[in-house]
Amino acid sequence: MTDKFVVGPSPHVLGPKTVKSVMWEVVIALAPVSIAGILLFGLDALLVLVTATVTAMILEALVLHRNLKPASILGDGSAAVSGLILGLILPPSTPLWMVVIAAAVGILLGKHAFGGLGNNIFNPALVARAFVFMSWPVAMTTWHGPLSLSDWTTRVSVDVASSASPLGGAQHGLMEMFLGQTAGSIGETSALAILLGAIFLIVRGHIDWRAPLGYVGSAAVVAAIYSFLGGDFALTTIAWQLMAGGLLFAAVFMITDMVTSPVTKTGRLLFGIGCGLITMVIRLYLSAPEGVTYGILFMNAMVPLIDRYTVPKVFGEVKSR
Amino acid sequence: MFGKELIRGIYTENPVFRLLFGLCPALAVTTAADTGLGMGLATTTVLLGSNLVVSLLKNVIPPAVRIPSFIVIIATFVTLVGMTMEAFFYPMFEALGIFIPLIVVNCLILGRAEAFASKNTLGRSLVDAIVMGIGFTISLGLLGAVREILGSGSILGFQLVPGTVDMALVFALPPGAFISLGLMLAALNYIAIRRKEA
Amino acid sequence: MKAALRMIFVLGLIAAVAGGALAGVNAWTAPIIEENTATRLQETLASVLDADEFELQEDTEQTLWHGYRNGELMGYVVRLRVGSYSPAGIDTLVGLDTEGNVQGVFIFGHSETPGLGDKIEEKWFLEQFIGLGIGDDIARGVDVDGITGATVSANAVMTAVRNSVRFVGEYAGLIDEPGIINLADVPDGTYTGTARGFIDNIVVEVTIEDGKLVSVVVIEENETASYAGPVYDQLPQAMVDEQKIDVDIVSGSTGTSQGLINAVKDALAQFATGDIEIDQLAGGIYRGEALGYDGKIVVEAEIVDGQLVAVTVLEHNDTPGIGGVAFETMIERLLAAQTLDVDAVSGATHSSQGLLDALKDAFRGAPRIEISRMEDGTYFGEAESFGGLLKLKAVVADGQLVSVEVLDHSDTPSYANPAFEEMIEDLLAAQTLDVDLVSGATISSQGLLDALKAALGSAPRLDLSQVPDGTYTGRADSFGGELELEVTVADGVITDITVVSHSDTPDYANPAFEELAETVVDEQDIYVDAVSGATISSRGWLSALEEALRQAVTD
Known part of the structure; x- marks a missing residue:
């Protein structure tokens, strides 16, 4: 790269923001959910997160640099982010060999088969989850409940009974769901931790509010209409739909992915709305337990189209007749 | 001579992996090696029949109505094959389902009729049908085998890994067809590029 | 022109040959295909039932x-x-x-x-x-x-x-719909019944004396002791205590509990009274449960005067959108039909059937009367007591039982009167029908309770004693149109009822009206049976009469 001229449109400003700095700050934003996940689900969760992240980083180093030097493994941090996000959207009881396969599918098929960072159409972590979800549906829908404080004080890894996730029919109070004390994927249960990460990312200017708002908003509207038609309309039903499954996590960490979401501001809003609508339709009407994955993957494919139709008007341009 | 033609059908002009013909059945019925092979053989039979008749009638059919004529000929053979399979190979007929009548719209067959049989002698047309059919059958069988091994750990119904091992079910499902075909195309293209460079 | 003809000819020829070939092969394969299909169906059917045809x-x-x-x-x-x-x-x-x-x-x-x-x-x-x-x-x-x-x-x-x-x-006529088992109708004796528990059959012996269940003994069973023990300890005792078969099951041992209950039902099944007829049910609130699409459905149904007036689903687990709407539709149908023999809601058959099963379960049990939910008004009821029919009047105001008055009875006054007084005092204080009987006069006390149950299970009625003297006019729709009548009350007694105008067929209606007026004046009761042969006219007449007197009370 360095021996070539880089030609790009103006303005040519060299800022402190680089791919590397952004990626490592996203890792910081993911810290609260990771910690919450480990606290809630124990050693199993830690192992899944570490395995996913390390596998992704090693594979990225092998693909890009064909060696395993520390600098290659650390890279630009994008593999670490994808790997960590992937770990966070898997059930804590996922067998580690499945996690390795998932990370490999995400990095190799989801990312580098399309040409690497910046060229991948689909979110690598979601490609990986879709793949393992379809391959081992039983393992991917076996959840276990969160640990209680006493589990922690007695021993770290405990045999936990499997239990239903909220979308699988378990009954939970809204407060439990807000704190994340429900069965679910490692990083997806605690709304509180997700919001902490979201605040950090927004304050640091790494994510645009439009896509998350469009996503959560459209999901809320669909939930409202559905519950109204079902004759049991209540604000708690809507809050429940928003906090169940991976919707909030996706809103903050997945549909804001810079590579696989639209560039334009209007486009991001539309993208978010589309993701929300498809997610809810899948959740409510299709025979799949969760719609977040396919909802976002489907809209990922629409991104070039959205970008094309939402190009902002050039300053001073007049509408041609 | 035939050997060279055979290589053309299986590798250099492989209908699925090189010409990207007949992808609909290639993706839809290759959940296992046997259905892939069955589909390949059924298609080969139709191809043989249509190439034979089209080549025989190439001077009789007026160019303006050649496509309708070809379609009628192909549809006839497809229906014949369908009825015969239902009567004598029912399990395969059931496994292939709607994709047997859909052989009519397999562009491999119309493609060979239009591009080859209508311009070549009877003998050459038959050889073309046979080598293309073999190429198609091998491709579908290969794709089916890859998906069967990865998806259920067996080949032609013979269990390779213990049934207790969870294989990647995705390969037995439609998305697995796209992933497998894509990876196989990539591998073949990689080999072809390396050869050209060498 | 020539080219066009050639096209038509060639294409036609190809089509004809193709058609011929297809017909030929079809004639050859069709019988084989048909035979194969038949064989496959036979084989599939034989895989679920050991038969060859x-x-x-x-x-x-x-x-x-x-x-x-x-x-x-x-x-x-x-x-x-x-x-x-x-x-x-x-x-x-x-x-x-x-x-x-x-x-x-x-x-x-x-x-x-x-x-x-x-x-x-x-x-x-x-x-x-x-x-x-x-x-x-x-x-x-x-x-x-x-x-x-x-x-x-x-x-x-x-x-x-x-x-x-x-x-x-x-x-195949294998299921006899288990009807209502009325313990009072079962002759004295010991009966044996069998039903499947969680693991194996449970056999029970049920003893009935004087229309009362006195003992339920498990004589054969094969259940897991740790689960079944509490069931055998609690359920028979509960049945005897509560004098009913459908007692609460022991949680955690549903299979065994249900088995025991079914075995008792089986023992007494021969005395069941057949289908549930809503108009034969005593008034009150019935609660029952059954399996719906996913888990238990619990319902409450209210019967007033042999009419189903309300059905409430208290608990269910069925799909909110589908189950909820289905329940509403079913309840509408039930209230309109006044029978349990209504069609299920399409698309929600299981929820619908579950609701019906829960209602059947409810009506097999005894009704509960909740005074706090009763409509204000005066209620009349009667029941068999020690010496004969006991009639009483109860007044409910603001969800409270404010008075109970025995109007007529044939029991021994020296025993019965103090018992009635004590019972009424207890009832007014407890505001529930669940009070202890007065010892020494249990049958009279029970008679009073039964009559009160009957009263509160019916619709409130007009209290004639509150009608001031005077002449009142009432109107109601009858067979041929509006009917108007005049009723005269003197010294708290109905003395005369005259029809002012009506449009019913005179040949039928006039004699009926005369007969009704005579009965009402004789019995001083405005809730009398309709005259057969002129039912609709009778109802119109009775409604008009009630309307006239009701006005008198409210004015």
Whole structure:
């Protein structure tokens, strides 16, 4: 790269923001959910997160640099982010060999088969989850409940009974769901931790509010209409739909992915709305337990189209007749 | 001579992996090696029949109505094959389902009729049908085998890994067809590029 | 021109040859295909029922085959499609022997999620239904296991098997709808009954004396002791204490509890009074439960004057959108039809059937009377007591029982009167009918309670004693149109009733009106039976009379 001229449109400003700095700050934003996940689900969760992240980083180093030097493994941090996000959207009881396969599918098929960072159409972590979800549906829908404080004080890894996730029919109070004390994927249960990460990312200017708002908003509207038609309309039903499954996590960490979401501001809003609508339709009407994955993957494919139709008007341009 | 033609059908002009013909059945019925092979053989039979008749009638059919004529000929053979399979190979007929009548719209067959049989002698047309059919059958069988091994750990119904091992079910499902075909195309293209460079 | 003709000719020729070839091959393969299809169907049917000849029955509600071996009826095969996770549902084939026991289950077709829902095809899952039959719950956790990760699909198959068993049971006349068992109607004696518990059959001996259940003894069982023990300790005692069979089950031991209850019902089944007729039910609130699409449905139904006036679903687990709407529609149908024989809501058959089953369960039990929910007004009731009929009047105001007055009785006054006083005092203080009987006068006290139950189970009625003297006019719709009458009250007594105008057929109506007026003046009761042959006119007349007197009270 360095021996070539880089030609790009103006303005040519060299800022402190680089791919590397952004990626490592996203890792910081993911810290609260990771910690919450480990606290809630124990050693199993830690192992899944570490395995996913390390596998992704090693594979990225092998693909890009064909060696395993520390600098290659650390890279630009994008593999670490994808790997960590992937770990966070898997059930804590996922067998580690499945996690390795998932990370490999995400990095190799989801990312580098399309040409690497910046060229991948689909979110690598979601490609990986879709793949393992379809391959081992039983393992991917076996959840276990969160640990209680006493589990922690007695021993770290405990045999936990499997239990239903909220979308699988378990009954939970809204407060439990807000704190994340429900069965679910490692990083997806605690709304509180997700919001902490979201605040950090927004304050640091790494994510645009439009896509998350469009996503959560459209999901809320669909939930409202559905519950109204079902004759049991209540604000708690809507809050429940928003906090169940991976919707909030996706809103903050997945549909804001810079590579696989639209560039334009209007486009991001539309993208978010589309993701929300498809997610809810899948959740409510299709025979799949969760719609977040396919909802976002489907809209990922629409991104070039959205970008094309939402190009902002050039300053001073007049509408041609 | 035939050997060279055979290589053309299986590798250099492989209908699925090189010409990207007949992808609909290639993706839809290759959940296992046997259905892939069955589909390949059924298609080969139709191809043989249509190439034979089209080549025989190439001077009789007026160019303006050649496509309708070809379609009628192909549809006839497809229906014949369908009825015969239902009567004598029912399990395969059931496994292939709607994709047997859909052989009519397999562009491999119309493609060979239009591009080859209508311009070549009877003998050459038959050889073309046979080598293309073999190429198609091998491709579908290969794709089916890859998906069967990865998806259920067996080949032609013979269990390779213990049934207790969870294989990647995705390969037995439609998305697995796209992933497998894509990876196989990539591998073949990689080999072809390396050869050209060498 | 020539070219066009040639085109037509060539294309026509190709089509003709193609048609000929197709016809030929079709003639050759068609019989083979037909035979193969028939053989395959026979083989599939034989996989669920041990028989070699199957005969499709016509005009049955569900697709049904009779299975024969050597000309002897071996059983039935039912094909059902049940709703499930996927919109297309699951197509099942259930084979049953002539006793209605499941012989085999086959999944004909489904489009459940691969890897999850398609586990319903697994052998262990389908084989666990074999042997279950009429009288079994066929429910997850009771007598069959579900599938982890495929709860909905597995439940759908259970529903299919349950419904197949029920269908065959009804079709082959194997199920006698267990009617209401009224303990008072059972002659004295000891009866034996059998029903399937969680593991095996439970056999009980039930003893009845003087129309009362005095003992329930389990004489044969094979249940797990740790689960069944509490059931045997608690349920028979509860049945004797509460004098009813449908007592609360012991949680954690549903299978055994239900088995014991069913065994007692089986013992007394011969005395059941048949179908539930709503107009024969005592007034009050009935509560019952049954299995719905997914879990228990608990309902409450209110009966007033032999009319079903309200049905409330207290608890259910069925799909909110589908179940909820289905319940509403079903309740509307029930209230309109006043019978339990109504059609299920399409698309929500299981929820609908569950609701009906819960209502049947409710009506088999005794009603509860909640004074706080009673409408204000004066209630009249009568019941058999020690010496004969006891009549009373009860007044409810603001959800409180404010007075109970015995109007007429034939019991020994020296015993009965103090007992009545004490009972009434207790009743007014407790504001519930659940009060202790007065010792030494239990039968009179019970008579009073029964009469009060009857009173509060009916609609409030006009209290003639509150009508001031005077002449009042009332109108109501009758057979031919509006009917107007005048009623005269003097010294708290109805002295005269005259029809002012009516448009009914005079030949029928006039004699009826005269007869009614005579009866009402004689009995000083405005709630008398209609005159047969002029029912509608009678009702019009009675409504007009009530309307006239009601005005008098409110004015």
